[in-house]
Amino acid sequence: MHRFTRVIAAVVPLVLALALAGCAGDESKARPAVSVPATSPPEPVPLTPDVAERAFRTYVTDEDVARAAGDERLALTWTSDGQSQLTAAEFREAAYDGDPVRRFVYGDPELYVPKLKDDAYPQWFVASVKRSVLGERKSERTVLMAFVLRKPSEDWKLTFATEMHRKAKLPDIAVDDDGYAEALSTDDTSLLIRPRDVIGIHATVAAEGEGSVAAKVMKSSAVTTGFYKDAKRAKKKAKADDLTLQVVYTATPFPYFGLRTESGGGLIVYSLFRNTSLIAEDPDTPKPEIPKEAEHLLDGTVEGNQVDTSATLHFAAYDPPRGKQGGDAKDTGQKDDDKKDGDKNDEGKKGEARPKAHVIADEGAISKAATPPLKKQP
Secondary structure (H helix, E strand, O other): OHHHHHHHHHHHHHHHHHHHHHHHHHHHHOOOOOOOOOOOOOOOOOOOHHHHHHHHHHHHHHHHHHHHHOOHHHHHOOEOHHHHHHHHHHHHHHHHHOOOOOOEEEOOOEEEOEOOOOOOOOEEEEEEEEEEEOOOOOOOEEEEEEEEEOOOOOOOEEEEEEEEOOOOOOOOEOEOOOOOEOEOOOOOOOEOOOHHHHHHHHHHHHHHHHHOHHHHOEOOOOOOHHHHHHHHHHHHHHHHOOOEEEEEEEEOOOOOEEEEEOOOOEEEEEEEEEEEEEEOOOOOOOOOOOOHHHHHHOOOOOOOOEEEEEEEEEEEEEEOEOOOOOOOHHHHOOOOOHHHHOOOOOEOOOOOEOOOEEEEEEEEEEEEEEOOOOOOOO
16 A cells, blocks of 8 residues: 555656646747737827818819729718718719719819817818819809818818809908917807708798798898799699609708808808609509609619609808898898899888898709609508
8 A cells, every 4th residue: 555655656746747848848839929019099180271271182182083083982082971972973974974074173272270179070171262174164163162070080071062153252251360260159149040040941941932931031042942933833844744743851961060251140051952752643644754864863764653852952151140230242242133033021121131141152963863663552
Protein backbone atom coordinates (compact mmCIF):
# COMPACT_ATOMS: atom_id res chain seq x y z
CA MET A 1 0.00 0.00 0.00
CA HIS A 2 2.73 2.42 0.87
CA ARG A 3 4.57 1.50 -2.32
CA PHE A 4 1.43 2.26 -4.44
CA THR A 5 1.05 5.59 -2.71
CA ARG A 6 4.66 6.47 -3.40
CA VAL A 7 4.18 5.66 -7.12
CA ILE A 8 1.17 7.93 -7.41
CA ALA A 9 3.01 10.68 -5.56
CA ALA A 10 5.82 10.45 -8.08
CA VAL A 11 3.53 10.34 -11.15
CA VAL A 12 1.30 13.31 -10.28
CA PRO A 13 4.07 15.94 -10.45
CA LEU A 14 5.19 14.46 -13.76
CA VAL A 15 1.65 14.71 -15.24
CA LEU A 16 1.28 18.28 -14.00
CA ALA A 17 4.63 19.18 -15.49
CA LEU A 18 3.68 17.72 -18.86
CA ALA A 19 0.33 19.51 -18.78
CA LEU A 20 1.98 22.81 -17.98
CA ALA A 21 4.50 22.25 -20.73
CA GLY A 22 1.68 21.58 -23.17
CA CYS A 23 -0.11 24.76 -22.17
CA ALA A 24 3.07 26.70 -22.53
CA GLY A 25 3.58 25.23 -25.97
CA ASP A 26 0.06 26.16 -27.03
CA GLU A 27 0.50 29.66 -25.71
CA SER A 28 3.68 30.13 -27.71
CA LYS A 29 1.82 29.19 -30.88
CA ALA A 30 -1.16 31.53 -30.25
CA ARG A 31 -1.60 34.42 -32.73
CA PRO A 32 -0.69 37.78 -31.27
CA ALA A 33 -3.64 40.05 -30.47
CA VAL A 34 -4.36 42.71 -33.12
CA SER A 35 -4.83 46.19 -31.73
CA VAL A 36 -7.65 48.17 -33.39
CA PRO A 37 -7.13 51.92 -33.27
CA ALA A 38 -10.00 53.75 -31.63
CA THR A 39 -11.93 56.05 -33.97
CA SER A 40 -13.89 59.11 -32.92
CA PRO A 41 -16.68 60.83 -34.85
CA PRO A 42 -15.74 63.91 -36.88
CA GLU A 43 -15.65 67.12 -34.92
CA PRO A 44 -18.36 69.67 -35.82
CA VAL A 45 -17.09 72.40 -38.13
CA PRO A 46 -18.59 75.83 -37.36
CA LEU A 47 -20.74 77.18 -40.20
CA THR A 48 -19.14 80.34 -41.56
CA PRO A 49 -19.50 82.27 -44.83
CA ASP A 50 -16.24 80.67 -46.01
CA VAL A 51 -17.56 77.17 -45.26
CA ALA A 52 -20.77 78.00 -47.17
CA GLU A 53 -18.74 79.32 -50.11
CA ARG A 54 -16.75 76.08 -50.34
CA ALA A 55 -19.92 73.99 -50.05
CA PHE A 56 -21.58 75.92 -52.87
CA ARG A 57 -18.55 75.67 -55.19
CA THR A 58 -18.17 71.96 -54.47
CA TYR A 59 -21.82 71.34 -55.27
CA VAL A 60 -21.89 73.14 -58.63
CA THR A 61 -18.72 71.30 -59.71
CA ASP A 62 -20.02 67.89 -58.68
CA GLU A 63 -23.44 68.59 -60.17
CA ASP A 64 -21.95 69.42 -63.56
CA VAL A 65 -19.85 66.23 -63.56
CA ALA A 66 -22.98 64.14 -62.94
CA ARG A 67 -25.08 65.98 -65.52
CA ALA A 68 -22.36 65.89 -68.18
CA ALA A 69 -22.13 62.12 -67.71
CA GLY A 70 -25.90 61.68 -67.60
CA ASP A 71 -25.40 59.85 -64.31
CA GLU A 72 -28.62 60.08 -62.30
CA ARG A 73 -27.31 58.09 -59.34
CA LEU A 74 -24.27 60.35 -59.03
CA ALA A 75 -26.42 63.46 -59.26
CA LEU A 76 -28.67 62.18 -56.49
CA THR A 77 -25.73 61.82 -54.10
CA TRP A 78 -25.47 65.64 -53.99
CA THR A 79 -29.16 66.31 -53.35
CA SER A 80 -31.73 65.49 -50.69
CA ASP A 81 -35.44 65.81 -49.89
CA GLY A 82 -37.58 67.47 -52.56
CA GLN A 83 -34.59 68.33 -54.72
CA SER A 84 -33.78 64.63 -55.03
CA GLN A 85 -37.31 63.99 -56.30
CA LEU A 86 -37.09 66.77 -58.88
CA THR A 87 -33.60 65.75 -59.98
CA ALA A 88 -34.66 62.13 -60.52
CA ALA A 89 -37.73 63.22 -62.48
CA GLU A 90 -35.63 65.50 -64.68
CA PHE A 91 -33.11 62.77 -65.52
CA ARG A 92 -35.89 60.30 -66.33
CA GLU A 93 -37.73 62.76 -68.53
CA ALA A 94 -34.53 63.49 -70.47
CA ALA A 95 -33.90 59.76 -70.93
CA TYR A 96 -37.52 59.22 -72.04
CA ASP A 97 -37.27 62.01 -74.62
CA GLY A 98 -33.79 60.97 -75.72
CA ASP A 99 -32.33 64.34 -74.78
CA PRO A 100 -29.25 65.16 -72.72
CA VAL A 101 -30.04 66.38 -69.23
CA ARG A 102 -29.63 70.11 -68.73
CA ARG A 103 -26.32 71.51 -67.54
CA PHE A 104 -26.09 74.82 -65.74
CA VAL A 105 -23.73 77.79 -65.63
CA TYR A 106 -23.64 79.71 -62.35
CA GLY A 107 -22.57 83.23 -61.52
CA ASP A 108 -21.17 84.47 -58.23
CA PRO A 109 -23.60 83.74 -55.43
CA GLU A 110 -24.90 85.91 -52.62
CA LEU A 111 -24.75 83.66 -49.57
CA TYR A 112 -27.04 84.07 -46.58
CA VAL A 113 -25.48 82.17 -43.71
CA PRO A 114 -27.31 82.07 -40.37
CA LYS A 115 -25.35 82.18 -37.12
CA LEU A 116 -25.95 78.71 -35.68
CA LYS A 117 -24.51 76.89 -32.69
CA ASP A 118 -21.39 74.94 -33.66
CA ASP A 119 -22.85 71.64 -32.47
CA ALA A 120 -26.39 72.29 -33.72
CA TYR A 121 -27.51 70.23 -36.68
CA PRO A 122 -28.77 70.38 -39.30
CA GLN A 123 -26.72 73.31 -40.52
CA TRP A 124 -28.05 75.25 -43.50
CA PHE A 125 -27.65 78.33 -45.66
CA VAL A 126 -29.36 79.93 -48.66
CA ALA A 127 -27.72 81.12 -51.88
CA SER A 128 -29.08 83.58 -54.43
CA VAL A 129 -27.31 83.19 -57.75
CA LYS A 130 -27.70 83.84 -61.48
CA ARG A 131 -28.06 80.55 -63.34
CA SER A 132 -28.43 79.79 -67.03
CA VAL A 133 -28.82 76.60 -69.04
CA LEU A 134 -25.66 75.73 -70.95
CA GLY A 135 -26.16 76.42 -74.66
CA GLU A 136 -29.48 78.26 -74.24
CA ARG A 137 -29.37 81.98 -74.84
CA LYS A 138 -31.53 84.25 -72.70
CA SER A 139 -32.09 81.45 -70.16
CA GLU A 140 -30.50 83.26 -67.24
CA ARG A 141 -32.64 83.41 -64.10
CA THR A 142 -32.02 84.17 -60.46
CA VAL A 143 -32.24 80.97 -58.43
CA LEU A 144 -32.62 80.53 -54.68
CA MET A 145 -30.85 77.43 -53.41
CA ALA A 146 -30.90 75.99 -49.89
CA PHE A 147 -28.14 73.65 -48.72
CA VAL A 148 -28.22 71.41 -45.67
CA LEU A 149 -25.67 69.43 -43.63
CA ARG A 150 -27.41 67.01 -41.28
CA LYS A 151 -24.37 65.80 -39.33
CA PRO A 152 -20.57 66.23 -39.38
CA SER A 153 -19.94 62.88 -41.07
CA GLU A 154 -22.09 63.77 -44.11
CA ASP A 155 -21.59 66.07 -47.09
CA TRP A 156 -23.45 69.28 -47.84
CA LYS A 157 -26.43 68.62 -50.10
CA LEU A 158 -28.82 70.74 -52.12
CA THR A 159 -32.24 70.33 -50.54
CA PHE A 160 -34.11 73.05 -52.40
CA ALA A 161 -33.92 75.20 -55.55
CA THR A 162 -36.48 77.58 -57.01
CA GLU A 163 -36.47 80.29 -59.70
CA MET A 164 -37.31 83.90 -58.93
CA HIS A 165 -40.22 85.33 -60.89
CA ARG A 166 -39.02 87.65 -63.64
CA LYS A 167 -40.83 90.69 -62.21
CA ALA A 168 -39.91 89.95 -58.61
CA LYS A 169 -37.04 91.37 -56.59
CA LEU A 170 -35.35 89.49 -53.78
CA PRO A 171 -35.99 91.34 -50.52
CA ASP A 172 -32.92 92.75 -48.80
CA ILE A 173 -31.74 90.16 -46.28
CA ALA A 174 -30.46 91.56 -42.98
CA VAL A 175 -26.75 90.74 -42.56
CA ASP A 176 -24.64 91.76 -39.56
CA ASP A 177 -21.13 93.18 -39.57
CA ASP A 178 -19.64 89.69 -39.42
CA GLY A 179 -21.51 88.58 -42.52
CA TYR A 180 -24.19 86.48 -40.81
CA ALA A 181 -27.91 86.50 -41.54
CA GLU A 182 -30.61 86.06 -38.90
CA ALA A 183 -32.51 82.79 -38.96
CA LEU A 184 -36.22 83.04 -38.14
CA SER A 185 -37.79 80.77 -35.56
CA THR A 186 -40.70 78.68 -36.75
CA ASP A 187 -43.17 80.53 -34.51
CA ASP A 188 -41.87 84.09 -34.96
CA THR A 189 -44.90 86.30 -34.26
CA SER A 190 -43.29 89.51 -35.49
CA LEU A 191 -44.26 88.49 -39.04
CA LEU A 192 -47.69 88.66 -40.60
CA ILE A 193 -47.67 84.85 -40.91
CA ARG A 194 -45.58 82.67 -38.61
CA PRO A 195 -42.98 80.87 -40.77
CA ARG A 196 -44.40 77.45 -39.91
CA ASP A 197 -47.86 78.58 -41.09
CA VAL A 198 -46.83 79.94 -44.50
CA ILE A 199 -47.02 76.45 -46.04
CA GLY A 200 -50.56 75.85 -44.79
CA ILE A 201 -51.73 79.33 -45.85
CA HIS A 202 -50.37 78.75 -49.36
CA ALA A 203 -52.02 75.33 -49.61
CA THR A 204 -55.35 76.77 -48.47
CA VAL A 205 -55.28 79.63 -50.98
CA ALA A 206 -54.38 77.18 -53.76
CA ALA A 207 -57.30 74.93 -52.78
CA GLU A 208 -59.95 77.60 -52.13
CA GLY A 209 -59.01 80.61 -54.27
CA GLU A 210 -59.75 84.28 -53.66
CA GLY A 211 -62.76 83.48 -51.46
CA SER A 212 -60.54 81.81 -48.87
CA VAL A 213 -59.90 83.46 -45.53
CA ALA A 214 -56.21 82.72 -46.17
CA ALA A 215 -56.34 85.05 -49.19
CA LYS A 216 -56.55 87.96 -46.74
CA VAL A 217 -52.90 87.44 -45.84
CA MET A 218 -51.41 86.06 -49.09
CA LYS A 219 -51.54 87.84 -52.42
CA SER A 220 -53.22 86.40 -55.48
CA SER A 221 -50.86 85.20 -58.19
CA ALA A 222 -50.47 82.48 -60.80
CA VAL A 223 -49.11 80.11 -58.14
CA THR A 224 -51.62 80.85 -55.36
CA THR A 225 -55.18 81.65 -56.41
CA GLY A 226 -54.08 80.82 -59.96
CA PHE A 227 -53.66 77.18 -58.91
CA TYR A 228 -57.30 77.18 -57.80
CA LYS A 229 -58.43 78.60 -61.15
CA ASP A 230 -56.33 76.07 -63.07
CA ALA A 231 -57.83 73.19 -61.08
CA LYS A 232 -61.34 74.51 -61.61
CA ARG A 233 -60.85 74.58 -65.39
CA ALA A 234 -59.22 71.13 -65.38
CA LYS A 235 -62.11 69.66 -63.34
CA LYS A 236 -64.61 71.12 -65.79
CA LYS A 237 -62.76 69.57 -68.73
CA ALA A 238 -62.53 66.20 -66.95
CA LYS A 239 -66.26 66.25 -66.25
CA ALA A 240 -66.96 66.82 -69.94
CA ASP A 241 -65.01 63.61 -70.59
CA ASP A 242 -67.03 61.74 -67.93
CA LEU A 243 -64.05 61.78 -65.58
CA THR A 244 -63.55 63.06 -62.06
CA LEU A 245 -60.47 65.09 -61.16
CA GLN A 246 -59.34 65.51 -57.57
CA VAL A 247 -56.61 68.02 -56.67
CA VAL A 248 -55.15 68.29 -53.17
CA TYR A 249 -52.30 70.47 -51.88
CA THR A 250 -50.44 69.23 -48.82
CA ALA A 251 -47.36 70.04 -46.77
CA THR A 252 -44.21 67.99 -47.25
CA PRO A 253 -41.85 66.43 -44.69
CA PHE A 254 -38.99 68.47 -46.17
CA PRO A 255 -37.26 71.28 -44.24
CA TYR A 256 -38.21 74.91 -44.67
CA PHE A 257 -36.09 77.94 -43.78
CA GLY A 258 -36.64 81.58 -42.89
CA LEU A 259 -34.34 84.61 -42.97
CA ARG A 260 -34.97 88.09 -41.54
CA THR A 261 -35.17 90.94 -44.05
CA GLU A 262 -34.03 94.51 -43.44
CA SER A 263 -37.67 95.62 -43.30
CA GLY A 264 -38.31 93.32 -40.34
CA GLY A 265 -40.13 90.80 -42.52
CA GLY A 266 -38.92 87.42 -43.63
CA LEU A 267 -37.90 85.38 -46.65
CA ILE A 268 -39.42 81.91 -46.33
CA VAL A 269 -38.40 79.00 -48.59
CA TYR A 270 -40.61 75.90 -48.49
CA SER A 271 -42.25 73.07 -50.44
CA LEU A 272 -45.71 71.72 -51.22
CA PHE A 273 -47.08 68.53 -52.76
CA ARG A 274 -49.86 68.70 -55.35
CA ASN A 275 -51.59 65.33 -55.54
CA THR A 276 -54.08 64.61 -58.31
CA SER A 277 -56.33 61.70 -59.21
CA LEU A 278 -58.09 61.44 -62.57
CA ILE A 279 -60.79 58.80 -62.21
CA ALA A 280 -63.24 57.09 -64.57
CA GLU A 281 -65.94 56.21 -62.03
CA ASP A 282 -68.38 54.85 -64.60
CA PRO A 283 -67.18 51.38 -65.77
CA ASP A 284 -68.49 52.17 -69.25
CA THR A 285 -66.31 55.24 -69.48
CA PRO A 286 -62.94 54.89 -71.26
CA LYS A 287 -59.91 54.81 -69.01
CA PRO A 288 -58.26 58.19 -68.39
CA GLU A 289 -55.23 59.01 -70.50
CA ILE A 290 -51.81 59.46 -68.92
CA PRO A 291 -50.95 63.18 -68.73
CA LYS A 292 -48.16 64.13 -71.10
CA GLU A 293 -46.09 65.57 -68.25
CA ALA A 294 -46.17 62.19 -66.47
CA GLU A 295 -45.48 59.84 -69.40
CA HIS A 296 -41.81 59.40 -68.47
CA LEU A 297 -42.79 58.07 -65.04
CA LEU A 298 -45.15 55.32 -66.28
CA ASP A 299 -45.02 52.39 -68.66
CA GLY A 300 -47.76 53.71 -70.93
CA THR A 301 -50.65 51.59 -69.66
CA VAL A 302 -53.51 52.28 -67.27
CA GLU A 303 -54.25 49.12 -65.36
CA GLY A 304 -57.29 50.32 -63.45
CA ASN A 305 -59.62 53.27 -63.83
CA GLN A 306 -57.48 56.14 -62.55
CA VAL A 307 -54.17 57.95 -62.90
CA ASP A 308 -52.53 59.44 -59.80
CA THR A 309 -49.75 62.02 -59.85
CA SER A 310 -47.75 63.88 -57.23
CA ALA A 311 -45.90 67.09 -58.01
CA THR A 312 -43.11 68.47 -55.84
CA LEU A 313 -43.29 72.27 -55.77
CA HIS A 314 -40.66 74.63 -54.35
CA PHE A 315 -41.48 78.23 -53.39
CA ALA A 316 -40.03 81.33 -51.82
CA ALA A 317 -42.29 83.96 -50.28
CA TYR A 318 -41.84 87.36 -48.70
CA ASP A 319 -43.63 87.53 -45.34
CA PRO A 320 -44.05 91.17 -44.21
CA PRO A 321 -43.74 92.37 -40.62
CA ARG A 322 -46.96 92.26 -38.65
CA GLY A 323 -48.90 95.49 -38.42
CA LYS A 324 -46.88 97.38 -41.01
CA GLN A 325 -49.08 99.35 -43.40
CA GLY A 326 -48.19 99.57 -47.04
CA GLY A 327 -46.55 96.90 -49.11
CA ASP A 328 -43.04 98.37 -48.90
CA ALA A 329 -42.61 97.52 -52.59
CA LYS A 330 -38.90 98.39 -52.43
CA ASP A 331 -38.24 95.47 -50.12
CA THR A 332 -40.93 93.00 -51.12
CA GLY A 333 -40.09 92.68 -54.78
CA GLN A 334 -43.59 93.54 -55.95
CA LYS A 335 -44.18 95.87 -58.87
CA ASP A 336 -46.71 98.70 -58.90
CA ASP A 337 -49.08 96.78 -61.19
CA ASP A 338 -49.89 94.10 -58.58
CA LYS A 339 -53.56 95.04 -58.75
CA LYS A 340 -53.73 93.17 -62.06
CA ASP A 341 -53.46 89.84 -60.24
CA GLY A 342 -57.07 90.03 -59.11
CA ASP A 343 -56.50 90.68 -55.42
CA LYS A 344 -59.68 92.32 -54.14
CA ASN A 345 -58.78 92.68 -50.48
CA ASP A 346 -55.64 94.81 -50.60
CA GLU A 347 -57.34 98.07 -49.66
CA GLY A 348 -58.00 99.12 -46.09
CA LYS A 349 -60.78 101.44 -44.93
CA LYS A 350 -58.78 104.55 -45.84
CA GLY A 351 -57.39 103.23 -49.08
CA GLU A 352 -54.15 102.08 -47.50
CA ALA A 353 -52.67 98.85 -48.80
CA ARG A 354 -52.79 96.04 -46.29
CA PRO A 355 -49.62 94.00 -45.96
CA LYS A 356 -49.77 90.56 -47.50
CA ALA A 357 -47.30 87.76 -47.96
CA HIS A 358 -46.60 86.96 -51.56
CA VAL A 359 -44.77 84.29 -53.50
CA ILE A 360 -41.69 85.53 -55.37
CA ALA A 361 -40.24 82.25 -56.70
CA ASP A 362 -41.45 78.83 -57.75
CA GLU A 363 -40.25 75.67 -59.46
CA GLY A 364 -41.60 72.14 -59.60
CA ALA A 365 -42.63 69.13 -61.62
CA ILE A 366 -44.51 65.86 -61.35
CA SER A 367 -42.19 63.60 -59.39
CA LYS A 368 -44.37 60.50 -58.95
CA ALA A 369 -47.13 58.82 -60.95
CA ALA A 370 -49.12 55.61 -60.64
CA THR A 371 -51.99 53.76 -62.32
CA PRO A 372 -53.35 51.59 -59.49
CA PRO A 373 -55.39 48.47 -60.32
CA LEU A 374 -59.13 48.38 -59.83
CA LYS A 375 -60.21 47.96 -56.25
CA LYS A 376 -62.02 44.71 -55.64
CA GLN A 377 -65.63 45.19 -54.70
CA PRO A 378 -66.64 43.68 -51.34
